[in-house]
Structures are given as C-alpha cells and as structure tokens.
Amino acid sequence: MPSDLAKKKAAKKKEAAKARQRPKKGHEENGDAVTEPQVTEEKNEEANGREATEVGLLTKELEDFEMKKAAARAVTGVLASHPNSTDVHIINLSLTFHGQELLSDTKLELNLGRHYGLIGLNGIGKFMLLSAIGKREVLIPEHIDIYHLTREMPPSEKTPLQCVMEVDTELAMLEREAERLAHEDAECEKLMELYERLEELDADKAEMRASRILHGLGFTPAMQSKKLKDFSGGW
CATH class of the missing domain: 2.30.18 (TATA box binding Protein, subunit D; domain 2)
Structure with missing residues (x-):
C-alpha cells in the first residue's frame, strides 16, 4: 500500500496540474495580483519565534551556570x-x-x-x-555512552512521542513548511521538492523510530500518547 507521504505527493501533483489551467487566486489591482493576507499564520510564526528565543536564552543561562559549577x-x-x-x-x-x-x-x-x-x-x-x-570527570571508559538530562520537559499538551520526533529539527522544519505550502497553489514545485526530501529522510518511519526509542526507556504505548502535563514528577 502507498504511504501517506506518497498519497499526499500524488494529490499535490494533481492539484499542481489543475493550478496551471486556472487563473491565480486574488484580484488584479494596477496589474499586480493581490492575495489574502495570512494574518493567523504570521501571528503563529511570531509567537513561535518569541517562544524559541526565550527557551534559547534560558538554556544558555543554565549552561553558563553548569559551567561555573563544574569549575x-x-x-x-x-x-x-x-x-x-x-x-x-x-x-x-x-x-x-x-x-x-x-x-x-x-x-x-x-x-x-x-x-x-x-x-x-x-x-x-x-x-x-x-x-x-x-561530564566524564569520573573515569568512565569512552566506549560507554553517557547522556545527562539536566532539565525536565515543561508540562504541556505534547506527548512524549511528539517530543522525541521534534528532536529531528530538519524533519520537523520540512514537515511544517510542507504543511504551510500545501494550501498554496503558487508554490507547488517547491512543495514537490519538500516531499522528495521527506522521502529521502524516510519521514513515514519517524514515528516508528521515536516509538522504539521510548519503548527502550520503559514507555508503554499508552504512556507514549499521554500528555506531558499528566505525567508524575518521576517521569
């Protein structure tokens, strides 16, 4: 059976063909096409950018604090x-x-x-x-992997599965961009390029890979779909 990504790609190809046969959206004013402003998307992007900046600053402060303690x-x-x-x-x-x-x-x-x-x-x-x-200040051989989680995920509506998948920044960025362009006929060629890149990254199996990682950490299928805000402090 074709994957969801392949179905989306095929559907967009059909829409792209139809788009070439019909006039562009919007109305002409002084020879220029005027389209509806994407107010909601701009607000969301601004909010997401502000949140990312705040998280980045807090992370930097924590890293500086850890460096001082290590010294x-x-x-x-x-x-x-x-x-x-x-x-x-x-x-x-x-x-x-x-x-x-x-x-x-x-x-x-x-x-x-x-x-x-x-x-x-x-x-x-x-x-x-x-x-x-x-930080390997204790003599531990290099062939043993170490990861120290210094801060917890903040309580939110996200699930552990979503959080693990978001670690793949390129994949997450491409999927957001593809979702945005999916509603715009004018950039279908770029959308096709995004779908091709997602296929190269094996995006259809991203959730399965994330689920396998969480299973190895002791998360049951039910826990993987549970919201972070509903977990106890021990998790």
Whole structure:
C-alpha cells in the first residue's frame, strides 16, 4: 500500500496540474495580483519565534551556570574495572565542591542492565555526582555512552512521542513548511521538492523510530500518547 507521504505527493501533483489551467487566486489591482493576507499564520510564526528565543536564552543561562559549577568541582578516583568492560567500578572516589567534601574515598559500581536511583537529603551531592559522571570527570571508559538530562520537559499538551520526533529539527522544519505550502497553489514545485526530501529522510518511519526509542526507556504505548502535563514528577 502507498504511504501517506506518497498519497499526499500524488494529490499535490494533481492539484499542481489543475493550478496551471486556472487563473491565480486574488484580484488584479494596477496589474499586480493581490492575495489574502495570512494574518493567523504570521501571528503563529511570531509567537513561535518569541517562544524559541526565550527557551534559547534560558538554556544558555543554565549552561553558563553548569559551567561555573563544574569549575568549582573536584573529582578524584581510580577505575578498578577492565577498560573494555561494560561494567564500571570506581574506587577511592572523592568529590568536593568549593572545597566542601561531598564524597570521600568511596566506591561506585555501575553494572550493565541495572537501574539505579540516588536517595539522600537536599544538598548532599546527588545532582553533583550525576553531573560529574555526565561530564566524564569520573573515569568512565569512552566506549560507554553517557547522556545527562539536566532539565525536565515543561508540562504541556505534547506527548512524549511528539517530543522525541521534534528532536529531528530538519524533519520537523520540512514537515511544517510542507504543511504551510500545501494550501498554496503558487508554490507547488517547491512543495514537490519538500516531499522528495521527506522521502529521502524516510519521514513515514519517524514515528516508528521515536516509538522504539521510548519503548527502550520503559514507555508503554499508552504512556507514549499521554500528555506531558499528566505525567508524575518521576517521569
């Protein structure tokens, strides 16, 4: 069966052919075609741009704050596990922040396939340890991947599936542009180019790829379609 993308592309080709046989939309004034202003789209684009700018500034502030904290942090330790092992054993681990001792000559073990949680009072150094691990200040072999999530997704109407798909910025941008041009006959050729690029990016399988990632993180199909604002803080 043809994909949704292929169906859209075929439909747009038909519309493009019809568009060449009929006069352009709008009315002529002084020899120039006047079309209806897209007020709603412009407002939406302005709002989205303002929101993106605010998020960008906040992200920059958080990154600067993390850099300052990292500069005031000191970590020492010895890798006791084999350098090629998938398990990580650190001995003699010590962690200080602004000269204050948070961990002293302790042991850290991270074994493949296990899930770990840190329990302790506020200010005891839980986040500081995770940050040190995330920045590889703790001696962790390079073949082990690390991703440290430093901030949560804000509560919103979006689903986890939508958030993961939006990480692919090029794909998201092309889909938004294709959606905008889908209502304009004058730019059908450009729309065809966008559909071709989306096919190259395998856009029809983007949702499946995102779902597979979330499944690996423990998200059930029902949770993947649940709104972010409805999740508990633990997620």
